[in-house]
Amino acid sequence: MTDHADVIYTGGDIVTIDEANPSATALAMRAGRITAVGDRDDLLAAHRGPATRVIDLDGATLLPGFLDPHSHYINSLTVANQVNVFAPPAGPGADVDAIVKSLRAFRDTHHIAPGEMIVAYGYDDTLMPGGRTLHKEDLDIDFPTTPVLVGHVSMHGAVLNSAAMQMFGIDADTVTPAGGVIVRKEGSTEPDGLVMETAFLPIFAAMPKPTQSQEIAWSKAGQMLYAAAGITTAHEGATHAGDVELMYRAAEGGATLIDVVAYPFILELDEVLQRHPAATFGTYHNRVKLGGVKVTLDGSPQGRTAYFTTPYLVDGPDGQHNWCGELGFSQDTVNGWFKQVYDLGLPLDIHANGDAAIDVALAAHEFAAADDLSKDRRTVMVHSQFVRRDQLQRYLEYTIIPSFFTPHTFYFGDAHVRLRGKAQADFLSPMRAAIDLGLRPTNHTDFVVTPLDQMFVVWSAVNRISRGGETVGADQRVTPLEALKAITINAAHQYREADQKGSLEVGKLADLVVLDENPLKVDPATIKDIRVVETIKEGTTVYRA
Structure with a gap:
């Protein structure tokens, strides 16, 4: 049997993320797997055959x-049909007028049918000049009959115009559910436009979905957004039961550019289990797998809905004084969720931003895992942005993985200083402290909360610079290699796939990315400027710049 390679890469830096073999001058692959990593001359002599393609990286990495x-992979399917209103530099939404202008331009160029809803994403109320935020009347002027939903940057809510309020049945008589926010006009019960948290959940679930004829094309387009960022394994972070079926249908139809790992939402877990028993989780089918279960405990710190043990320095989103945020569910309910998931033997992803929400999660873990608190269940504390040092220590003791969100240091760092104070903001997503304790953190974009940009994720972890140019927690900076590990080998470990992915080692999948510069060699301040040249999934190029 020949061991000739299909392809040998050489002519550039090769960063393996393999501590036993950190760098190489050539890599060989065959049939979608890595067959050799090492010295160029040795590989060419041993693995080049008559049909081997030798690819010169031409100085790339x-x-x-x-x-x-x-x-939130499922959102990528519709982003191409939505309006980007991120604040600069990620989008044009610098103020209310700019947001409305973007909505008008989308309407005028997309030939929106009467009654068809226009959806935008990325609205950041913390960056509106002079605190002049978006209200339903701002949207009603240009869209009196067209429903408009402007998604909050946290993905935990939206501003709706009057037509959208009517579409979703929200009016002055609508009762705000526990853990929800429906901002009202001052002195009345009339909704002002902003709906968040548990009040937003039924709206999110009822959002228009692609038709079955659109599912495959939209899924491929969404996967290309990930591939363009060098991502070969994507995450779907709170999957509704209907979206699980959509993802499997689209994959069956050929939407298989990259791998997708989905985490069904706890409130729909029983429905998902009817068609996908727990024993089927963890196994790919047409490059889609159910990785575990998602529980959401609080909101977002920038939206002032994250749950803290101490009050925000400003009033709550609906004018609440001494506001700490709130838990949408009782501790007993959360305990029950954890026990259900642990008893099924499934990994659990827990959305928890504020330290009080993390306390609730840790208490639920202690309840549900009482037989073995330190068992490796691949329990992940997603975001963990305002984790305390004592809580990090318990992560270590309980074998909990923190998945941090360092892009917040840039996009919302200035807001966090204003809302939570400098000391707490400086310990935002504390990767340095976690690594020094012996944890293996991952790091993410929470797309569409921030753009899909892995080099920006690395840059934010290494530099921790805010949009306003301030340093947010210099002592929590990590090295470029540590930042890369958070989106390669550590993430592979999070998914129980470290034997197949996350480093360039013989036998692993040939999931590769080519960058125009080496993140370990450039000025750390310029890491965010590195561009993806090519993305390769199991030996096949799925994206080329």
Whole structure:
């Protein structure tokens, strides 16, 4: 049997993320797997055959394909049909007028049918000049009959115009559910436009979905957004039962550019289990797998809905004084969720931003895992942005993985200083402290909360610079290699796939990314400017710049 390679890469830096073999001058692959990593001359002599293609990287850098530890893949299917209103530099939404202008431009160029809803994403109320935020009347002027939903940057809510309020049945008589926010006009019960948290959940679930004829094309387009960022394994971070079936249908129809790992939402777990028993989790089918279960405990710190043990320095989103955020569910309910998931033997992803929410999660873990608190269940504390040092220590004791969100240091760092104070903001997503304790953190974009940009994720972890140019927690900076590990080998470990992905080692999948520069060699301040040249999934190029 020949061991001739299909392809040998050489002519550039090769960053393996393999501590036993950190760099190489050539990599060989055959049939979608890595067959050799090492010296160029040795590999060419041993693995080049008559049909082997020798690819010259021409000074570019080869790394393992990036694994996305947490985002919302399902949203990528519709982003191409939505309006980007991120604040600069990620989008045009600098103020209310700019947001409305973007919505008008989308309407005028997309020939929106009467009654068809326009959806935008990325609205950041913390960055509106002079605190002048978006209200339903701002949207009603240009869209009196067209429903408009402007998604909050946290993905935990939206501003709706009057037509959208009517579409979703929200009016002055609508009762705000526990753990929810429906902002009202001052002195009345009339909704002002902003709906968040548990009040937003039924709206999110009822959002228009692609038709079955659109599912495959939209799924491929969404996967290309990930591939363009060098991602070969994407994450779907709170999957509704219907979306699980959509993802499997689209994959069956050929939407298989990259791997997708989905985490069904706890409130729909029983429905998912009817068609996908727990024993089927963890196994890919047409490059889609159910990785575990998702529980959401609080909101977002920038939206002032994250749950803290101490009050925000400003009032709550609906004017609440001494506001700490709130838990949408009782501790007993959360305990029950954890026990159900642990008894099924499934990994658990827990959305928890504020330290009080993390306390609730740790208490639920102690309840559900009482037989063995330290068992490796691949329990992941997603975001963990305002984790305390004592809580990090318990992560270590309980074998809990923190999946941090360092892009917040840039996009919302200035807001966090204003809302939570400098000391707490400086310990935001404390990767340095976690690594020094012996934890193996991952790091994510939470797309569409921030853009899909893995080099920006690395840059934010290494530099921790805010949008306003301030340093947010210099002592929590990590090295470029540590930042890369958070989106490669550590993420592979999070998914129980470290034997197949996350480093360039013989026998692993040939999931690769080519960058135009080496993140370990450039000025750390310029890491965010590195561009993806090519993304390769199991030996096949799925994206080329």
